[in-house]
Amino acid sequence: MNRLRVGLLSNPSAAFGSSHRTGRQVARLLHLAGISVVDISGPTAHVARARAMEIRDSLTALVVVGGDGTVSLGAEIVADTPVRLGIVPAGSGNDFARWLGLPVDDPEAATRVLLAALSRPALSIDALEVTSAGDSTPHHRSLSLGNVNLGFDAVVNARANSARRGRSRYTAAVLRELPAFRPFPYWIEVDGGERTELDATLLTACNTGIFGGGMRLSPSSRIDDGTLELAALQGLSRTQLLRFFPRVFRGAHLGVEGFSLTGISEVTVGLRSGRSLRAYADGEARALLPVTVRVLPGAVRLLADAAVLQPAEPAEPAGEEIPRPEPDPG
Numbered sequence: 001m002n003r004l005r006v007g008l009l010s011n012p013s014a015a016f017g018s019s020h021r022t023g024r025q026v027a028r029l030l031h032l033a034g035i036s037v038v039d040i041s042g043p044t045a046h047v048a049r050a051r052a053m054e055i056r057d058s059l060t061a062l063v064v065v066g067g068d069g070t071v072s073l074g075a076e077i078v079a080d081t082p083v084r085l086g087i088v089p090a091g092s093g094n095d096f097a098r099w100l101g102l103p104v105d106d107p108e109a110a111t112r113v114l115l116a117a118l119s120r121p122a123l124s125i126d127a128l129e130v131t132s133a134g135d136s137t138p139h140h141r142s143l144s145l146g147n148v149n150l151g152f153d154a155v156v157n158a159r160a161n162s163a164r165r166g167r168s169r170y171t172a173a174v175l176r177e178l179p180a181f182r183p184f185p186y187w188i189e190v191d192g193g194e195r196t197e198l199d200a201t202l203l204t205a206c207n208t209g210i211f212g213g214g215m216r217l218s219p220s221s222r223i224d225d226g227t228l229e230l231a232a233l234q235g236l237s238r239t240q241l242l243r244f245f246p247r248v249f250r251g252a253h254l255g256v257e258g259f260s261l262t263g264i265s266e267v268t269v270g271l272r273s274g275r276s277l278r279a280y281a282d283g284e285a286r287a288l289l290p291v292t293v294r295v296l297p298g299a300v301r302l303l304a305d306a307a308v309l310q311p312a313e314p315a316e317p318a319g320e321e322i323p324r325p326e327p328d329p330g
Helices: 013-031 045-058 067-076 095-100 106-116 152-161 166-180 238-250
Strands: 007-011 038-040 061-066 085-089 122-134 143-146 145-147 184-190 198-202 202-206 228-233 259-264 264-273 278-281 284-288 292-304
Touching: 007 013, 007 045, 007 067, 013 038, 013 061, 013 085, 013 106, 038 143, 038 238, 061 067, 061 106, 061 228, 067 095, 067 143, 067 284, 085 095, 085 106, 122 145, 122 284, 143 152, 143 284, 145 152, 152 202, 152 264, 152 278, 166 238, 184 202, 198 202, 198 228, 228 292, 284 292
Parallel strands: 007 038, 007 061, 061 085, 085 292
Antiparallel strands: 122 143, 122 292, 145 202, 145 278, 184 198, 184 264, 202 228, 228 259, 264 292, 278 284
């Protein structure tokens, strides 16, 4: 008899409610495979996390059904434990799942991937830890498997989360936020070094480098190399920035003047002005700046085919190109 016990966590709000139905389908498929399934889903992430923590030590794996935010919640639950993390994509973006090459919009195929992976050794992958760094702010810690957005990308993420336009919502958010946007005046400390100043439009800590429904900000990023890539973009006008984004969907932006990628282990980021900015990670709101982002090598054991960790082109992006505007003085 199969003694595997799997926790199932589906996000009732992901993909505008459809992931909860997908979760029930996945549960049936796992039951048919002879696996014991415990549904720990809840009306909120807090409730689901509490339920998961109560039984985590009895689980072989935790299967999450939802988008990138649900995946990061699952990572927080299983990090630094023997419990493996399985993913059935059922969100609106599914960037992490696409990076892994998992079947999207096909719960049956995604479940077959999980069942096959249960019979193979787990894959250890890195996570990004995000913690509050300000003396006057309450301590807050969360994990990300994809990326931590700290600039214009975070502002756009906030607006996109308030829209209900499916995959086009990120594009619409860029167009809405850009006219009034100005670069952020940062201070940063990299790998415990001296504090430096940086005026930048984009500032992103990348584990996969894929976000926004398919933007490939750091195409060379790996999730098992023990490093993160700090992506920064400086010196572009508003028109140039708008033209930058279509190139990111194709991964063709690396030669743009003012764009840089730096491999690091840890970065602390704050603002030199009185402006307020909240970091976003895997599509979800996190702590207000200043924050520290550091890589946790091998923190999560993943249910996936080992081939996903081999150097390869990521899956085709799901995002849409952003229309070019008429020239403006920027």
